[in-house]
Amino acid sequence: MALGGILEVVALFIPWVTFTLGSQTASVTFLDAFSKMTSGMDSFAAMYVRFLAFILIAGTLLSTLPWTLGALRTKRSAYWFSGIRRRELTPPNFWWYRTVFAGRATVMLLFHIAGIIAMFYEDLSKIGLGAYLLLLGGVLVIVGAAIGPKLTAAR
Template sequence: MIPAGLGIVLELVALFAVPWVTFSSGTLSVSFTFLDLLQQSDRVKFSSDLATSYVQWFGFLLTALTMAAVLPWTLGALRTKRSAFLLSSIRRKPLTHTNFWWYRTVFAGRATLMLLLHAGGVVLIFARNFSLLGLGPYLLVGGALLVVAGAAIGPRKGTEMPH
């Protein structure tokens, strides 16, 4: 639970609070947050339309999907057969101690997919010049890695599962 929760917090901080682009020219230093990139996305020439889409909506969507897809699992919301079915979309394997490994694998796989999509978005944005990378992309990818770790660990101890 702690790694996934911390990872989500890092992703949100990366998207809303820290610089994504930092560059200096002599004594002048300039930084842009993700929100600054969003506001300037119609004027900034990104490497592709996919990079523009990532800045305009896909980065936010991925973070929201990560929260919706992984946090219920790591917080222990999957406790009954019905909640496991509704929140996980896993239909063939009931949530039991025997199948716990399967749920860990599925949720870690989902988190890994979102990590790869976030990393791809960062690569698309900075394809022309990786030297401009600020702290934001590192926090975003680091947070996504923590979410993968939290999903692989699973819910906190004491979560009751049906037998």
């Protein structure tokens, strides 16, 4: 899970597009695209670059880190960190918590996929390493959320 979160953040600094004009080669990172956005652009791709990607990365980390790091230990912390109200945090209910947290991470990954496709819909072959790292990080976050925290044997 932690590796997935790190990959999602690092992906913003890795080239998303590399293109060649004559003998010149240029690379564009996500943050370069963010700095070049104009306020007149109103497509989904523009919203993704302008703010949605950052919200999704922060949301992914803030929603799954407490679960995978074991911050949900009591009924109260489970209530505040997870938003799950109906099921208590007990070992028999861990499957539900795993499903909810992995489901949330999956929805966020789907929004990332939609944003990347919207950015590169004209030519998907131009997608660079940064976008792939972001998607790989999202998959690792889903896997970490599905595995959940390590249960200790101490009683």
